[in-house]
Amino acid sequence: MIKIEGRNPVIEALKSDRYIEKIMVSTSAKEGSINKIVKMAKEKGIVVQYVDKVKLNEISQSHSHQGVIAIASDYKYFDIDELLQIPKEKNEDPFFIILDEITDPHNLGSIIRTADAVGAHGIIIPKRRSATITPTVIKSSAGAAEYVPICKVTNIVNAIKKLKENGVWIVGTDMDGDIHYEKDLTGAVGLVIGSEGFGISRLVKENCDFIVKIPMVGNVSSLNASVACSIVLYEIFRQREKSR
């Protein structure tokens, strides 16, 4: 079981068909969206348990529960074949994100949130040395983790090769690339974002079809990984919308 913490994440979980064992609500949280959550839970026949705020603080893993925690079934990761099936079923050009060892749960949550906003078909993460779906990630995604398929793979390079075999162009991001908005980013695309500390690893970079950079004129040498990811995702989204 996994804890889903915070109001938006719990609302999104209640909207989905995910199994929820119970919802714990702080006795001191009565206002606003808490009433909506309790109503939604009751309509679905889910047990609502009122607990003291101190107890909820102890249970919370994200430390930002906003007075509500749902105990839900574990997150279901996709495999790469299932991921590739999604754009086919929607009759859309594949649009994937590949995270090369993003370790900060807030970055992963924020990337999931933007991925949902731009209609990406899924995110590939490595099994090791990576943030995975935790209460903090779900909270940071504002509940978008319910909608964005995540695929955990043993080897990112092999996953990239598989995407390429399926006609996906792999776009890396680094400071030594071409300006992102001057490149054609339409068609089947897999966007690679490097780790917070080390960027994209050498082998992954060698397997990218091309590299793009987000121009910068300031003093710091790079952007935050989730910010960089959002900027390029929105350029891909803009170009895809324009080419429809």
Ligand SMILES: C[S@@+](CC[C@H](N)C(=O)[O-])C[C@H]1O[C@@H](n2cnc3c(N)ncnc32)[C@H](O)[C@@H]1O
């Ligand atoms: C914090 S940066 C990594 C910095 C790292 N010290 C390095 O040497 O590459 C994390 C990731 O965000 C993306 N990124 C950040 N700033 C970028 C920029 N200006 N252009 C393209 N990608 C960028 C890249 O994917 C990068 O690997």
